[in-house]
Amino acid sequence: MRRSIAGLVIALVALGATTAASAQATKRLTVAVNFSMTDSTFVALQGLAAAYNRQTSGVSVEVVTYPRYEEAMKTKMAANDLPDLWTTHGWSVARYSEYLEPLNRQPWASLVNPTIKGVITDKAGKFFVLPFDMEVAGVAFNRGVLDQARVDPAAIKTWDDFKAACARVKAIGKIPVHIGGSAQDDWTVGNFYDWTAPSFLITNDRGNARKTLKDGSFDWKLWAPVARLLVDFRDAGYLNPDYTQGTWADVSKKLASGDVAFAFFGNYVIGEAKKQNPAGEYGFMPVPAASTADSPTVITGERVALGVWRDGKNKKEALKFLAFCARPENVSAIATINGNPTGLVGAGYASDLGDLTPYFDRLKGIRGFPYFDREYLPSGMWDSLCKTGTGLLANTMTIDQAVSKMKSDYESLR
Amino acid sequence: MPRGVAAIVICAIQLVPLYITLTVALKPQTDLSSYWALPVRAAWSNFARAVESGGLIRAFANTAAITAASTALVVLLAAMAAYPLARSGSRLNKTVSSFVLSIMMVPALSLLVPLYVLLVRMRAVSTYWGITLVHVAFNLPLAIFLFTNFIKTIPRELDEAAVIDGSSIYGIYYRIILPLLKPVTVTVIILTSVAVWNDFQYSLYFLQRPSMRVVTLSISSFFATSGSDPHVAAAGAILAILPVTLLYVFLQRYFVKGMVDSALK
Amino acid sequence: MEALYKKANILYIPALALFALFVAYPFVDGIRIAFTNWNGFSRRFSYVGLRNFVRLFKDENVRASFWNTLLYGFGSTFFQQVLGLSLALFLDKKFPGRGITRTVVYLPVLISAVIMGYMWYYLLQYDGALNDIVALAGGEKRLWLSSAASAKSFILGVNTLQYCGISMVIYMAGLQNIAPMYYEAARIEGAGEWQVFRRVTVPLLYPAFVTSITINLIGGLKLFDIIKALTGGGPGYTTNSLATLIHSSYFASQMAGFAAANGLALFVLILAITLSLQAIFRKIEVQS
Structure with missing residues (x-):
């Protein structure tokens, strides 16, 4: 020994x-x-x-x-x-x-x-x-599913329009939105907030919380409608049935297989879907507005x-x-x-946007806003978005609890 | 016969996760059949892809080297430390013993950042010796505990007889005690090497160069972040647990006996 | 002799030096961090007094994680003893398949807990193996990790199954160490099965109980990997243990000071529990 x-x-x-x-x-x-x-x-x-x-x-x-x-x-x-x-x-x-x-x-x-x-x-x-590139993103969709459900993505201007579209998708037996949603991949839920929160709090030029979110005087009661949108989608049956356990890998898989109509991710979700089903037709549209008083927008940011x-x-x-x-x-x-479009511009800088070119062309005049959490929340609150999101989905948290958790994290991280 | 049936049920329950992981690992991503179903044709390419993109061969070599080094040091230091602690009941030694015991209860997470800062100052991040010393420090307490308990069962009369023969205390330790420690050493080797082999937390933060990556890190990077393929991940998981599993099947007697020797004094 | 043994104290100095450097020093440094508002990475921070400790008592998630930690710790210890002892009694008699059963039950102990968690995930997914059975039986597919109660049960269950082999092996050896004459003596005195178990087996297994309970309890109170792999502490914050809460407040929420305070709390908790456990064991030992 x-x-x-x-x-x-x-x-x-x-x-x-x-x-x-x-x-x-x-x-x-x-x-x-x-x-x-x-x-x-x-x-x-x-x-x-x-x-x-x-x-x-x-x-x-x-x-x-x-x-x-x-x-x-x-x-x-x-x-x-x-x-x-x-x-x-x-x-x-x-x-x-x-x-x-x-x-x-x-x-x-x-x-x-x-x-x-x-x-x-x-x-x-x-x-x-x-x-290298720049994310210009909206709601990604499977064109085939939308055609089958007779939904015209270009006509969707508000969340009410979007919900009506979801109802039609659901009526043909498909899943309207795949949110992912599992606790490991809870970033998928955080991402949903990044996509939807601006329409309630930021994008409306005539009334928004851009200033109050940054100076700390934001009234967190205004978060309730953001949280409610997610809960509404769930209650109406518009989400993937495994909304508390769906993974990121599932999102692109189901989008590719034509089981799902919409996904709230950047165009990388389309890239992944194409890998699995190159024959599928995919596209994206601007994120709907909260009301007719506002117009749809896109998310921009570094990738x-x-x-x-x-x-x-x-x-x-x-x-x-x-x-x-x-x-x-x-x-x-x-x-x-x-x-994505290139992050540098000038001679020789051009990305081949392929099948997505027509969708990019349609963005002329559409306003772009940065990722919500990166711009308007203190660093460290991404996790609060993700966790309150999965909590709401699983019903282990009420909307009030989610709002107060967001508020207290916001106050301690500022 | 009910005994046999019960045994089969027990085994089945314990083997289910392994079986499922195996079937997932053997199916291509396009196969959407139930996880219970065996694949029509085994997709060995998942394993090849896991080895290739995960750098698993290098990871196995790294893990083996770190495990061997940490285990050797743990055995050496623990066998030394345990002797005085087992033999002398002085107040000092009692304090030392309870200090060692309390280290076992320190949650690693509460130390992660200060420990990391320390290792940076020592230029020990992403070095084999740095991670080895960390493993040694955190696996020593249990080893000392086991060695101490074992030495307590060795009759003091042996020591006393040797003193009468004119041996020094170190002579007694080296000639009388050390040779008797074989059974508990096997235990310590097994417990330590399994703990180090399976470690995830420490390696995650202290081994950041990909060429130094260990097995658990390789596997978790399959499961983590975007774009992962669950079938390749499953193949990786199977490969990762294979060496320990095989070793255990062949050396089972030692694995079990070691655990047991330590438990019953 | 005592004086001679004192000279041997030199033998534990290397180990102590290592502990001082890698455990004690970072531990003290961690206490300092607990009094700051450090975010975990910036060079800027300030001392905030007891604020982090006050928050420990006020934060709902800390409270939930505290109870979960006790649940995981005592819950898995309890079930591991029940399972471990039953398995040991079951495997104590020779029968064909005994060796294999023991091998299989102990096997998961040697598998990395992170990987074990990932493997179970294939069963618990919506399109996973468990729901295939449910669907086959005509039931509706379930979200196993979606409610707090169900997710916690699976964490507890997976941890229990993975590590019940430790208790089993310890108890099996304990049983084998009991000389047959004790049983015979008890039977001669006319004791029944149950009485033999209570009067002979249990007291003679005492050292095995101590070891097995201590090992399982410390492991259970520190539970981390399986939670991370199965639920990541979610849905919401419901399945966190103190260990996973420390991790997420450190890294995700960027509250390193609060996390450090939390780490101290967990340390004190584990220390208090194990010390009182040891006191209880000692008392029982003295009584019998």
């Missing part, structure tokens, strides 16, 4: 020695992204890194992801130990700017798409990410955006890699995968 302990200790020492020996040579750049390894965006970024590694010596770029990406990034910020570059999923200003290098002086800085420029710029006018660690040892190399990423062919490739 004594001998076996000694053997194991020797093995341990040897292990330490080999890892120390292999840790020299080229500079390693770590790019952390919030897409899982099987995701097409991840694969594409990996391809970008491989191409860069082939043409550059002395640097090796490695694309990585962490399970529970946001949590991992928070621990890393806490320790001021960050990857050289990382994707900021909409939080480049509110959460990450303290740790990100301002990029205003980069050669491509003037090319940032004006539609997204405001969202990624802080009060002092600095911005911190290279936006794939990469920033550089301000205190990183390899900052210079990281900025070089970023400049490589900013080339027209690279930006266009990533944007095309997501079915």
